[in-house]
Amino acid sequence: MLVWLCRMDGIVYDTSRVGLEAVLRVWQLKALQVLWSSPEGAKTFTVWEKVNQTLGGETISRASIINFLEAMRVTGVLSGVEETGKGGYHWVYSPALDEAGFRQFIADTLLGRLMSEFPDEVKGAVEALNR
16 A cells, blocks of 8 residues: 655645544544534643543653644644733633634645646546546
């Protein structure tokens, strides 16, 4: 089986995987699922805690969660509000896109980049799919 890792605009698409796990690590998907089920938002500590509870023995560092959530905020997948609290400032992240919106974001990003690099080939591939 051909495994193709496609890196476009920060998205890595692994053709050996399916669904959102083709673009996200398991822990990253779990972090987004925590926020999709908490539209009011959550602090990084809460996301980190819930993700580690679902990993079944495996753990992910809080720094990894913080870096991932911030990257998703910068790309527009999440929104965030910086608040003051015990220990200083912290971010409260909430979904800017729901799961369907995130899937559309992935499709738009990958297809947009493919169209800019291989417009004729992509048009031919889409035409072939529509036959």
